[in-house]
Amino acid sequence: MQQLTKRAVTAIVEAICKVNIITSDELLANIPRQCRSIVLQEHDMQWSDFVDFLEWCDRTYAMDWLKVGEECHESSSLPIVKRLLGSSHSVKMAYWIAAKWLGESSFPLIKTKNFQAKGLEVIEELELATHHRYSIQIFQIFQGMLAAMPEKVFGLKPAHVEMNPTPRGVVYNIVIPQEQSVLLWLWRRIVGVFYMNSLLRELTIQQEEISEKSLALLKRQGEFQNLIENFQDGVFIHCFGEIRYANPKIVEFLGYEHNLELVGHSIFEKIIPPENVEMVQVRMMHLMSSSEQNISNPPVEIQFITKSGGKFNSEATAVPITFQGQRCVAVTVRDLSDRKKLQAHLMTTDRMTALGQLAAGVGHEINNPLTYVMMNLEMLTNMMTSDHITGYEKQLAAIQKGLERIRSVVKDLKKVSRYSEEESLTNVDVNTVLDSVLSMAKNEIQQRALCNFERGDVPPIWIDETRLAQVLLNLLVNAAQAIEPGDIENNSIEIKTSINENQQVCIEISDTGAGMSPEVQKRVFEPFFTTKPIGTGTGLGLPICQNIVNQFKGHMEFESKVGEGTKFRVLFPISAHLELPQTTESVDVESRKMQQGQILLIDDDSDLLAVLQEVISTKHDCVGFTDARMALDTLHNNDSFDGIICDLMMPTMSGMQFYSMLKEVAPQYLSKIVFMTGGSFTSETDEFLSQPNIRYCEKPVDTKILMDIIQSMIQPPKLESTSLESTDIKVTAKKAA
Template sequence: MNADAAVVEEIADALVALLDDGAMAHDGAIFRTVIDAIADPIFVKDEDHRWILLNQAFCTLIGHDREQMLGKSDYEFFPKEQADVFWQRDAQVFVSGEPDENEEEITDIKGRVHVISTKKRMFVDAAGNKMLVGVIRDITERRKLEARLKVAERLMSLGTLAAGIAHEINNPLAYLMANLEFVEHELERAATGDRAGAFDPEWLSAMRAARDGAERVRTIVGGLKTFSWTNEEELEAVDLGEVLRTAVRLVSNEIRHCAKLVEQFDAAPLVWANPNRLGQVFLNLLINATQSIVVNDTSQNEIRLVTGTTTDGRALIEVHDSGAGIAEENMSRIFDPFFTTKPVGVGTGLGLSICHNIVEAFGGHIEVDSVVGCGSVFRVVLPAALAHQTPAPMEAIDAGAAASVEARGRVMIIDDEPELLSGLSRLLSRSHDVVTLTSASAALARLLANTEHFDVVFCDLMMPEMTGMDLHIALAEQAPEYLDRLVFITGGAFAPHVRAFLEDIPNTQLLKPINTRLLRELVRERVAARE
């Protein structure tokens, strides 16, 4: 229980004790003076869910006078969806007789939404009348502060990883560039020099190495989505091993310089969760593990990652480290917000608290075992995804059969990067007729001219003058037959309005750098569908 909830519960207990003593009946004026002196909003309702007592703090929070509210219910002052929640929770207390403690939202007279922590308890007077006593604490500003600190925690994690990520990108980038320069030089010699017309198989080896380097960079950059502000409420069946490997790639440089990494990935069920939020949990645990280890002999230090399945079928993830361990007196506070044993400037004290909240939000729990001087084990247990939440396995694609029946189609690609257009055109033009344009407005004019057809239209999401979103809107009004042929290519949707747009439309999206195999397959499917 956090500090706010504890204070609210103490006030509620004290109020019920006063009512038990008959304080309101004996001297109502003194009782009202006492509760008006309490800074937290207080209310008492009868069995008809109508207010029979309110303190001044409650009236100030809502913005209505006490006389306006007494004898009335939530439905006369709050939006129906909020009033429904209040009514249901109040009814639960009246029926069960058990206290209720929860966080709710409440809208004041000016339309401002407050986040409140509410403690409700039932009281029965000497005549047998049931009343509901409620104490509120407005935690709106606290939640805003926590949200800002969560951003700070995520950015601090990113800052911790920045040098390592740059190192991981620079390595493959170095041999990618070296191989490309070699091939460029050799091709110039083959075209004009002493090796005119010659072909050297080494060129293919160099190009394959360059492609491997580019793929490594693409994978690392893709892993950075862990820090992107995607829709964090969107849930899916998540492969824990895949999320863990992504987290390891981002923090591998830090691990390499302090400990050896051991991966023990046994079978674990898919879990119903948000992969980005789980990624943040694993990143925080890995960063904490590296920071707990005193770097001396790297070969003697170890970080061990374990996945598996519990005896009751839940997913298990463990992060072991051979670090300094956690003092016994700190174990009970390790998941408390703002608690940290790290030096000033290292972390916000929210990392493990965030991990705890994320894991619990997905129906799981997180715990820790630790021995000072020997290390710690953080253990995450999550419920398995239900059968209807697990996607059906994809059928394997027979590449040979696909190639043998592939029809030639017409493809339009719109992007303000000419080099990208050239590359994609080279990739597709052997099999399809490809038209490339650097302007969405020029593409719209060509589509509306209706003198040629296109099986699929790839369009960059963000471009100057006319964006991909603008093109989508224009096609919806003037050429709706092209809407389902529109595929967006994007380097990432960072602005809230762009993310909202993508969430509202069914169109396929391809992330840059584009996976060329998926690109070819997508074109093949779209062309085949229009034959």
């Protein structure tokens, strides 16, 4: 509904300027921003802005509002009004026309509640519409206009007007002056007849202006509706919970086919979950009962009920509006599905990172005691053999086998679980990775099915080995969990590697499990979709696997039948990063004459340090330190050592810090140092170990390999690139490219 007319506002603004002897430009220069639409007389003039304007004028100019009302009769926007009033056959009739027609048409929010005329007295009661701010100033302007009307329109003396405010309006008690003589009244009527043609012409012009404005308003409303209909957020409007409007997007979000399925229904019965009803009611009443303008509820994350009974995650914002003539609440709904997926992915990434750090820590803590247990066992075995003690060979071999199994498990755990945002791309043998993940998934598989691995002669692929292990482990565990435990002989998991017709490395993992229905197959890569019981699956495994495979230019596909099983196929391009053959020499220590050397050993684990010293001392002189700082003091101005073996991760001074200090204290030893590590679990240590001039070996290390390393330091090969390899350890010294 229109709240103000341009004609009425123009008259009041002109009167204010005239009373204060200022121009409209001067008024506009000082006026607050929210009141500018009043002075500019824009189409969207609001009652609240008009009241703000009047109150600002009152504070700024100490207004005489009765004088403003009197001057309104001289406004350029009201000649037609004066002519119409002047054509009345009496002053009382003019008051009636002003009250019943002109007043309500000029100020649609103010209605004439009562009008009585008796003799020279008129009683007029006005009332302001509810939910709108009361303004004493506008009623004082009306008082001035009513008092001046006999003088300005009929040439009589001014009327005497008393104003008595009421809660929502005022009551005017008007005493009008004595009417004119019959001759003057007749002359006024004759003049009025001549005014009628111009009066009708001006009325026609105003009607045309009103029609044009109405058409323009309808056009804007149509454009606004078109905008809302095509909005990418959901929008619905309700009045005390009853849905009055729903745009196509909210209909789509909630799984309905047409907005008629929502309009007319209660939000509390249709779309608000029971646990959110109280919160929504409080927010609704806050908006519906407040008289403040530009009020809104802050955004809140909330779930809506869909047509199928599911939950739709959203962020909702509510504001009060006038819709179809009633105060309503408009709610904007934003889909949070993508945000929730991102949050879940970040949580998964955090868990993977934490698991990787845990695995590396476990490896480090296990590998130290594992090293000295294995070395002590080796020395014990040698001692028993040399003393011709027999009968315990079987037990010693079993112990050795158990220790090797521990070493293998720790190694596989680090390989599979370690997670980093930084990729370590290299040529990877898929068969080797499958061996590792099979050992990890062994317990999951052996209770459900027999497992067969058909190895193909396949070239390497260019990938991050950890990411590949993550994909294959997930597929193997899924295959195992698709088979009910208890019938091992009749179920199987088949693994096969090969080269397909497109010259791609193909990895196939198939099972004889329950299989997937067509409906499940359509959603198999959809995040958060899972058929597993709550607590067993997150629905993120296969989507993450697909992302990893796609990232490395691979492709995942599958085929499945209910009751027969599922086969997943992972395809990767053959690596184009072929490593150039390096000049190598197999270091045959036994073929050379063994030389005795002096070795400096550093390890913060005193038990491990003791056994390493004992092993090394059988062939060489060895000095051991648990604190790298003491070792630096020993090396200062001392050239007597043939080599240094240093632990990487130490609490007081790490191997990296020791290496940095060694550059200053004894740089001649930089080429004679080999680091030992039980596990690297920071990007800093990874970067350090990847340097071409850094040599290292992984714990646990057996005696023969340790002695070979020491001999290579005492008698270094003449080649620029040397590698010592075994199934358990690799020591590298590469020339920087």
